Amino acid sequence: MKLGLIAICCGASATALFAQQVKFDLDRLAAKASDTVDVSLPGPLLQLGAKFLDPNKPDEAAVRKLVAGLEGIYVRHFEFKEDGAWTAADLDAIRSQLKAPEWQRLVGWKGEGGENAEVYLRLEGGKMTGVAILDTEPREFTAVNIVGTVDLDALAQLGGHYGVPRLRNDDSQKKPKNDSTSKKK
Amino acid sequence: MQLEEKDWLEQQLRAALERQDPPEGFAGRVADRLAAEGPDQRRDRGKVIAWPSRPIRRLLAAAAAIVLMAGGAAEYRRHQGEVAKRELMRAFYIAGGKLNHVQARVLEVSQ
Numbered sequence: 001m002k003l004g005l006i007a008i009c010c011g012a013s014a015t016a017l018f019a020q021q022v023k024f025d026l027d028r029l030a031a032k033a034s035d036t037v038d039v040s041l042p043g044p045l046l047q048l049g050a051k052f053l054d055p056n057k058p059d060e061a062a063v064r065k066l067v068a069g070l071e072g073i074y075v076r077h078f079e080f081k082e083d084g085a086w087t088a089a090d091l092d093a094i095r096s097q098l099k100a101p102e103w104q105r106l107v108g109w110k111g112e113g114g115e116n117a118e119v120y121l122r123l124e125g126g127k128m129t130g131v132a133i134l135d136t137e138p139r140e141f142t143a144v145n146i147v148g149t150v151d152l153d154a155l156a157q158l159g160g161h162y163g164v165p166r167l168r169n170d171d172s173q174k175k176p177k178n179d180s181t182s183k184k185k
Numbered sequence: 186m187q188l189e190e191k192d193w194l195e196q197q198l199r200a201a202l203e204r205q206d207p208p209e210g211f212a213g214r215v216a217d218r219l220a221a222e223g224p225d226q227r228r229d230r231g232k233v234i235a236w237p238s239r240p241i242r243r244l245l246a247a248a249a250a251i252v253l254m255a256g257g258a259a260e261y262r263r264h265q266g267e268v269a270k271r272e273l274m275r276a277f278y279i280a281g282g283k284l285n286h287v288q289a290r291v292l293e294v295s296q
Contacts, residue, residue, distance in 0.1 A: 039279075144283060
């Protein structure tokens with residue numbers, strides 16, 4: 001009986017350890033989207049996938065390094081054929097979970113026509129235990145939750161290699177200052 | 186073929202095919218041996234490769250099943266790993282791309 005309880009407790013704590021920190025309830029958007037990416041990789045799957053990464057390929061080697069400190073990665077990305085498919089309520093439903101003291105907004109940017117970009121850090125005992133990224137455009141909606149410790153510069157560099165243009169000068173690789181919310185003019 | 190050769194060949198064939206009685210007690214020995222054999226041995230007699238006995242067949246079947254299951258499990262694990270890797274790369278590309286995008290936007294504003 002006691003052993004059973006211990007096993008249940010261990011299982012529950014392991015589940016909590018790898019659990020997604022931010023709940024994405026975005027089925028409504030999935031139904032409207034023309035293109036959807038839905039990736040949910042908890043710790044064990046993450047580590048399994050990492051074993052198959054080729055250290056001789058630069059991108060895969062970079063991901064392998066990043067995975068080392070992670071316990072899960074969850075991505076929802078939607079693309080739409082028309083504007084207005086997503087609403088501020090969809091964004092707020094996620095934002096409402098990213099509250100202090102656990103979550104701190106690292107950077108926020110708001111543009112015209114629904115363009116929005118925010119990065120949140122989850123801190124526990126002064127240690128980063130998670131990252132949330134929200135990025136929206138009139139016809140795109142992206143939410144990311146990375147569970148664990150991740151090198152943000154290395155992650156951004158990886159993104160720069162893949163389709164998204166890298167920042168142009170050396171200063172661009174520096175992390176933006178904490179909570180530097182700004183609005184495009 | 187000459188006549189003499191033909192006669193010689195006939196004689197040889199006749200000698201070779203001549204009926205011979207079995208040695209004394211042959212039938213009794215065969216009956217005793219049959220009585221001493223089990224049904225499995227009796228069935229297997231005359232086969233070039235003897236079919237293994239039932240316990241060995243069961244063991245072989247179990248071993249084959251284990252090998253097949255282990256092979257299948259390894260293949261399934263490899264497939265799962267490849268799928269996880271593809272998803273992992275996709276997740277990091279999107280996350281990295283978006284983070285890079287945020288950095289670029291903030292930099293644009295701060296400059």
